Structure formats: C-alpha cells, structure tokens
Amino acid sequence: MSALKVLVVGGGVAGPAVTYWLSRIGAHVTLIERSDKMRASGQQVDLRGKGVPMMKKMGMEAAVMAACVKEPGMQLIDRNGRTQAFFPVAKSGSGKQSITSEYEIMRGDLVKILYGLTDGHENVRHLYNTTIKSFTQDGGDGPDSKVHVSFEDGREEDFDLVIAADGTGSKTRKMMLGADAPDPRRDCGGHIGYFSVPSNPGDSDRGTFCHLPGGRIVGTRKDIPELTRVYMILRGKRPALDAAISSGNPQELKKALADIYQGGGWECDRFMDALLHAPEADDIYCTKIEEVHLPPGSWSKGQVVLLGDSAHCHTAGGYGCAWGLVGAYVLAGEIATALKNKDLTAPAAIRQGAKAYEETFRPVATSMHGGHDWAEDLMAPKTSIGIWILHRFAKMASFFNWGEMDGLDKKTSNWNLPEYPALE
Secondary structure, three states: OOOOEEEEEOOOOHHHHHHHHHHHOOOEEEEEEOOOOOOOOOOEEEEOOOHHHHHHHOOOHHHHHHHOOOOOEEEEEOOOOOEEEEEEOOOOOOOOEOOOOOEEEEHHHHHHHHHHOOOOOOOEEEEEOOOEEEEEEOOOOOOOOOEEEEEOOOOEEEEOEEEEOOOOOOHHHHHHHOOOOOOOEEEEEEEEEEEEEEOOOOOOOOEEEEEEOOOEEEEEEEEEOOEEEEEEEEEOOOHHHHHHHHHOOHHHHHHHHHHHHOOOOOOHHHHHHHHHHOHHHHHOEEEEEEEEOOOOOOOEEOOEEEOOHHHHOEOOOOOHHHHHHHHHHHHHHHHHHHHOOOOOOHHHHHHHHHHHHHHHHHHHHOOOOOOOHHHHHHHOOOOHHHHHHHHHHHHHHHHOOOOOEOOOOHHHHHOOOOOOHHHO
C-alpha cells in the first residue's frame, strides 16, 4: 500500500480532500493545479448535510468554525428593500441546516484548510502551474499496470492511479472518455455570478436576495465589513451573456451583466455602477448553471477516476462542497478496502475500488439532477405575480421553520456515511 503512486488533478475542494485520505494509507500523492498558486479565491460556500460529519471526521471543525462567516440567516426582500421572509440559521447542535448553513465559509478559507491537512507531509507534493497534456494506460490487472502521464511542460511520469478533480469542464475527463465521446454537461437554462463592491453602512449582514421580473435574482452577503458580495442568479437563455463569458474579456462580461440588471430596482443601479467602475468588482465571475450526466459505470476507466464536479456536478445546488468532501472519502475508502484483499494486485484493487465508489456514492451525489420546472417557477419566478406568490409561500415557510432540513430529500437525509476501517 505504501508504494501506491497517485496523481490528483485539481486543487479545489475534492482534490485536496482525497489527497488527505490517501496520504493516511501511505500513498505518495502529487496534487497539481493549473493556476500558478493555490486557488484560494471565490465567494461564500457552505457545508451541509453529510458534509458536516465528514468535516468533523477530517478534524477540520475547529479551523472551519474559526473561519466561518457569521451570517445570521437569509432574507427575501422586495424591489423596495422591504423584508418579506427571514430564515435564521438553525440552532447549533440541532443537526439540521437552514438556507444559511451553520458552517458558512469563504471558499478560499476552506481550500486553505484542506491544503493545510497535507502541507509538509513527506508523501505529498503540491505542484502549481502544472497541467496534463495526455495520458495512456496499460491494459489488464497485472501488477505493473500504470497510467503514463505526459505534462504540458514536457515531463513524463507513471502513476498507479489518476484522479480527475478538475471541475465541471474537466479536461482530464475528456481525455478519459475519448475525443469522440459526447459532452456530458447539460445546460440547465441559467447562470450564476458574483462580484464584490464597497460596502455601504446600511448593507445587511443577512444573506439578502431580491427577485426581479424576467427570471433575475440579485443578492448580497457580507463576510468582512469593508466589502459586500453581490450574487446574480439568472433563469432562461442569455445569448449575449454566453458570448461575453466565451470571450474571456472581463469588461465584456461586466457590460453584459450590467445591461441585464440596470434599472431592476432595490440596489441594482448602485451594484451595476460598481461593477463597471469599482476595482473591487474585478473578482467578477459568471458561469452557466449546468449538470454533469454520465452513464452508469463511467465515473472511472481503468485506473483513472472522476471525482467531485467532474463526475456529478449540479452548479449552485448547495451541496458541491459537501459532496466534494464525501466523495473523496468514499473513493479513498473503497480503494483502501480493496487494497487489503491479498488476492488482488494493486491495479485490480484500484479498478474494483473505483467501481465500488461509484456504486456507493452515485445515487446520492446525483439526487438533484433533473429538477422539476414547477420548482423553478416557484423559486425563480419570471413574472411579478410569480414573485408575489413566492413571497407569500416564503412567509409561511418561515413561520413553520420549513427552511430547516436534514438533507436535500429523503434519500440524502437517510443515507449514512460508510465506515472504512482501512483508512484509520
């Protein structure tokens, strides 16, 4: 087991998490990231559902709590800024999570904590500005079966296992599936984006979201006093916005978003003016809301395995970080368990463990796929009357504490984390 040599592609959440678990069983892990440094950026994320006990199992709770954003809850407001419904954070220790999680944290802080779990570990290398150019695999389960990796800088190296944790648009996934394989990403007909603006004294510390006609939502969250983070969620096709995203030009992206939101009401004009002119808004990010749909049995091929969003993404579903942590644990646990079988070679154990990981985790990781149109009509209405109905429903939901949940649905609530003694 100590001879296992692993390449992890992607330094987001799932990549550093699986690096941690594999380092515990003596594997030699190389974690590569295409950026020239740790990608400790991004906006507010949360840990919820089974991601909470997973975070505790990894020994991260104290560090996460110390870095948590102290958001008291989430409110819906109308275009005049008047509160229509408020959902407070669930009571600590209740085991439930509200719309605002008890564990709200900036993405960059979470990534730093995850990297810190293996920083300085003698069996772990963190490499930046590094990407894969291509790879080939040996066939069969022979003891010498390897993945032969060529890097963009010309280096070549062999690994027992390659884990693709490089996101929704994973290039490693494309290499694994083959150039002729269909793109597994499905457009859900929407976009999500964010940027930062200078704070005003009246900016609320609550997560605040305002629905506008035309399937537009604008919101704010605050993690530090001097900045307010602006969120944008859009429903429906936006060709001009798609073109701006594809251009890679931040100024075109800013203009496309400003055209959509200017004159929308509430603080839209202030936010869009800052988007166009304030340097704080240079952290602008916007992407399509997508799902990754892969046929059963295709999360792995030989000794290459997909993890996190590259396997089962649902953009902005609220469980991306949780499933990134849990999936990493299940993958490492299944492989570690298979490696205990003395009748299997290491390559055979890796292949068996990869298949068991998908069989175990796929049902819950894909539970959000294929949402219902009626739910979108309720939560992101396109008309003024639809927004009025949402606000009436939200008032009732707030009164009865319907915002507090154990999980996404009965399946995720009842699913229990597997136990893997081989990881202990």
